[in-house]
Amino acid sequence: METILTLNNLTKKYGPLTAVKNLSFTIHKGNVYGILGPNGSGKSTTLGMVLNVVNKTSGEYHWFDGKDSTHEALKQVGAIIEHPNFYPYMTARQNLALVCKIKGINSHKIEEKLEIVGLLDRKDSKFRTFSLGMKQRLAIASALLNDPEILILDEPTNGLDPQGIHQIREIIRRIASEGTTILLASHLLDEVEKVCTHVVIIRKGEKLYSGRVDEMNASHGFFELRASNLQKLESILVSHPSIGKVTNSEGLVTAILEEPMDAETMNSFLFENGIVLSYLNKRKESLEEQFLQLTNQTSH
Ligand code: ADP
Numbered sequence: 001m002e003t004i005l006t007l008n009n010l011t012k013k014y015g016p017l018t019a020v021k022n023l024s025f026t027i028h029k030g031n032v033y034g035i036l037g038p039n040g041s042g043k044s045t046t047l048g049m050v051l052n053v054v055n056k057t058s059g060e061y062h063w064f065d066g067k068d069s070t071h072e073a074l075k076q077v078g079a080i081i082e083h084p085n086f087y088p089y090m091t092a093r094q095n096l097a098l099v100c101k102i103k104g105i106n107s108h109k110i111e112e113k114l115e116i117v118g119l120l121d122r123k124d125s126k127f128r129t130f131s132l133g134m135k136q137r138l139a140i141a142s143a144l145l146n147d148p149e150i151l152i153l154d155e156p157t158n159g160l161d162p163q164g165i166h167q168i169r170e171i172i173r174r175i176a177s178e179g180t181t182i183l184l185a186s187h188l189l190d191e192v193e194k195v196c197t198h199v200v201i202i203r204k205g206e207k208l209y210s211g212r213v214d215e216m217n218a219s220h221g222f223f224e225l226r227a228s229n230l231q232k233l234e235s236i237l238v239s240h241p242s243i244g245k246v247t248n249s250e251g252l253v254t255a256i257l258e259e260p261m262d263a264e265t266m267n268s269f270l271f272e273n274g275i276v277l278s279y280l281n282k283r284k285e286s287l288e289e290q291f292l293q294l295t296n297q298t299s300h
C-alpha cells in the first residue's frame with residue numbers, strides 16, 4: 001500500500017495549551033480520510049502543520065516516501081484550508097487561469113476541473129455572482145488544477161445550505177472515485193460517515209480512535225461498570241488487551257471493546273483481579289453514540 005502521509009507523535013503547543021498531542025496516523029493512497037472532532041479539538045492545527053503553515057512543536061511528519069523535502073512534496077498536494085480567495089470581478093475561468101500562472105502550472109485543465117465541480121456552464125460568470133457553495137466548488141477546482149495526489153479540505157461544507165452541502169459531498173466522492181486520496185477535517189459525524197472510508201477521531205488534540213469507518217460501525221460494543229474502587233477498576237481495565245478506551249463519568253466507568261468479549265468473561269476477569277462489580281451492562285451503540293461517547297459531547 002502506497003503511503004501518502006505519515007504523522008509520528010506530532011505535537012503543537014500554543015503557550016500552555018497543547019492543541020495537538022502526540023498525534024500519529026498514516027494515510028494510504030486511494031482512501032478518503034476524515035479527521036473528526038468537536039470544534040477546538042486540533043483539526044485545523046494538524047492540517048496546518050502537515051501543510052507547513054503552522055510550526056510543529058515536536059514530533060515528525062513526512063509526505064510520500066519521505067525522500068523529498070516538504071516544500072517539494074507539497075507541490076503534489078492540493079489544499080483548501082482557508083476561505084477561498086478569488087478576485088470578485090474576474091470570471092471563474094480567469095481566476096483559475098491566474099492561479100495557474102502564479103503556481104507555474106499548465107492551464108489546459110481549467111475546463112476539465114470546472115466540469116468536475118459542476119461550474120463549467122458558469123465559467124464566464126464573475127466570481128462575485130457566485131453563491132458560497134459555488135465559491136467553495138471553485139476553490140476545489142483550483143486545488144485540483146495540478147492533479148494532486150491528495151486533496152485536503154478543512155470543514156468543506158461549513159456555512160453551506162443543504163443543497164450546497166450535498167453538492168460538495170458528491171464532488172468529494174467523485175474525486176475519490178477517480179483515485180485521488182482525500183483528507184478532510186470535519187466536526188460533523190454524518191459528513192464523515194457519508195464521504196469517508198477512514199476516520200481519525202480526536203478530542204483536545206489527542207487521538208481517540210482511528211480506523212475504517214465501517215469497522216467503527218461494527219464495533220464490539222462497550223461495558224458500563226461500577227465498583228467501589230474506581231481507580232483500581234480503571235487500571236485493571238486498561239491492562240486488558242481487548243479493551244480500548246476507558247472513561248469514568250461520575251462513577252460510571254465505560255470500557256470500549258476492541259475485540260469481542262462477553263459479560264461473563266469480563267466479570268470473571270475483574271473478579272480474578274480483585275474487583276467486585278456493583279453494576280455491569282454490555283451495550284453496543286450507533287456510530288453517533290460512539291462519537292458522542294468518544295468526544296464526551298452530550299446529544300441533548
Ligand atoms: P479545530 O480545527 O478542531 O476546531 P484548532 O486546530 O483550530 O481546532 O484549534 C485547536 C486549539 O488550539 C483550540 O483550543 C484553539 O483555540 C487553539 N489555537 C488554534 N490556533 C491558535 C493560535 N494561533 N494561537 C493560540 N491558540 C490557538
Ligand code: MG
Pocket residue numbers: 043044045154155
Ligand atoms: Mg478548524
